[in-house]
Amino acid sequence: MGRSFDAVIIGGGIMGAWIALELAQRGAGEILLLEKSSPGAGSSGKSGAILRQHYSHPTSICMARHSLDRYARFEEEFGIDIGFHRTGMVFIAGADSAADIEENVALQRQHGVDASVIGADELQELEPTGRFTEGECAAWEPEAGYVHPLRAVYGCLEVAMREGVTVRTGVAVRSIEVVQGRASAVRLDDGERVEAGHIINAAGPWARKLLEPHAGDLPLRAIRPEQAYFEPPSGSIEKRTIYGDMVTGLYWKPEAAGWTRVGCLSFDADPEVDPDHYDEGVDGRFIQRCRARLSERLPHYRRSASWGGCGALYTVTPDARAIIGPVAGIAGLTLVSGFSGHGFKMGPAVGCGVAGMVTGTETGPLEPEFFTVDRFSRVSTQGGRYSFGILG
Numbered sequence: 001m002g003r004s005f006d007a008v009i010i011g012g013g014i015m016g017a018w019i020a021l022e023l024a025q026r027g028a029g030e031i032l033l034l035e036k037s038s039p040g041a042g043s044s045g046k047s048g049a050i051l052r053q054h055y056s057h058p059t060s061i062c063m064a065r066h067s068l069d070r071y072a073r074f075e076e077e078f079g080i081d082i083g084f085h086r087t088g089m090v091f092i093a094g095a096d097s098a099a100d101i102e103e104n105v106a107l108q109r110q111h112g113v114d115a116s117v118i119g120a121d122e123l124q125e126l127e128p129t130g131r132f133t134e135g136e137c138a139a140w141e142p143e144a145g146y147v148h149p150l151r152a153v154y155g156c157l158e159v160a161m162r163e164g165v166t167v168r169t170g171v172a173v174r175s176i177e178v179v180q181g182r183a184s185a186v187r188l189d190d191g192e193r194v195e196a197g198h199i200i201n202a203a204g205p206w207a208r209k210l211l212e213p214h215a216g217d218l219p220l221r222a223i224r225p226e227q228a229y230f231e232p233p234s235g236s237i238e239k240r241t242i243y244g245d246m247v248t249g250l251y252w253k254p255e256a257a258g259w260t261r262v263g264c265l266s267f268d269a270d271p272e273v274d275p276d277h278y279d280e281g282v283d284g285r286f287i288q289r290c291r292a293r294l295s296e297r298l299p300h301y302r303r304s305a306s307w308g309g310c311g312a313l314y315t316v317t318p319d320a321r322a323i324i325g326p327v328a329g330i331a332g333l334t335l336v337s338g339f340s341g342h343g344f345k346m347g348p349a350v351g352c353g354v355a356g357m358v359t360g361t362e363t364g365p366l367e368p369e370f371f372t373v374d375r376f377s378r379v380s381t382q383g384g385r386y387s388f389g390i391l392g
């Protein structure tokens with residue numbers, strides 16, 4: 001006879017980890033987190049883990065704001081260093097997107113974000129080594145930063161375990177058992193059955209497959225973006241700020257060892273993949289394209305050393321917004337997936353919201369209505385303001 005838990009969380013990515021921590025802190029009973037590989041083995045471990053508040057919808061802005069604050073105070077609150085760095089972030093736009101930037105920044109300011117719109121001259125002051133063109137403008141967010149993704153995942157799990165959560169790694173959930181419209185247990189790969197009062201499917205790119213027998217084909221796709229890493233030439237005096245650049249279509253950020261990570265803002269061209277068999281390497285042509293485009297902005301990168309890169313996984317939905325909430329027609333089952341390229345920063349707010357939904361308590365800045373799966377069957381969905389999905 002297997003054990004029984006009040007809540008079973010499937011997946012030890014940043015979402016599962018924050019949900020475990022928040023459930024434990026709300027005294028939600030006996031909690032088990034199951035991770036088929038090692039924590040962070042999915043999207044989370046390879047994340048840029050950029051924490052910014054530049055969104056175009058009040059719910060996303062408030063969730064990002066709540067989360068940035070939790071990450072920034074994590075070490076003070078829990079005594080664990082998760083590699084938080086406050087670098088500031090710049091979002092560059094061409095003249096065609098200037099009005100969107102103005103409107104977004106005004107909305108962010110209404111919600112307490114320290115953000116302003118700056119022109120090409122101020123950009124030049126901020127980054128003297130950069131090339132900026134008359135007419136370009138940017139949203140400047142000095143509070144933005146990043147964390148070390150794996151340290152953040154392990155940090156949350158450590159706190160959850162201190163609070164009594166059981167974490168089992170190297171243990172895969174094979175199926176979810178549903179009896180008379182209620183999710184009642186999970187079946188593990190070795191055949192063990194674990195009963196659960198509530199099951200939370202936070203399996204990232206694998207979440208759709210686990211739900212297929214019960215919920216049909218949900219609008220979640222696993223796609224494969226690439227990242228490239230460069231080391232700026234020694235002696236470069238570039239400021240180590242995070243950039244999103246709608247003109248070159250890139251984002252870049254400082255990494256450990258003084259490297260710079262570069263990726264694309266748009267994921268429209270990234271192929272759909274099977275998350276169990278995807279190429280974790282990087283195409284040399286991608287590296288060359290990134291270096292060429294980044295050098296248009298920061299010319300010293302023409303002489304940068306390449307440290308290769310990697311292929312990774314995003315889980316995307318048609319409107320680049322996650323699906324969070326109960327699975328229709330199945331009591332006791334919650335889905336938390338579809339964060340595409342911008343979920344890491346939302347982890348604390350998602351943990352808080354899901355813990356609230358499961359225990360019938362406060363959901364904090366997470367508005368359940370904003371993330372329901374049934375929004376895709378309505379006539380129109382509210383996408384983000386930009387054409388770049390990663391910006392939300």
Ligand SMILES: Cc1cc2nc3c(=O)[nH]c(=O)nc-3n(C[C@H](O)[C@H](O)[C@H](O)COP(=O)(O)OP(=O)(O)OC[C@H]3O[C@@H](n4cnc5c(N)ncnc54)[C@H](O)[C@@H]3O)c2cc1C
Binds near residue numbers: 014051205336337338
């Ligand atoms: C290259 C890259 C850069 C990114 N940059 C940023 C960024 O700068 N800022 C930002 O906010 N977001 C960023 N993101 C997005 C962010 O990282 C993701 O949205 C987030 O990590 C998703 O977390 P998750 O917990 O939902 O999924 P995952 O991290 O994929 O976790 C799911 C976990 O479930 C486990 N699992 C799956 N199936 C089972 C099963 N059957 N049984 C048990 N366990 C199972 C997996 O092994 C995995 O560990 C980036 C993502 C990538 C890939």
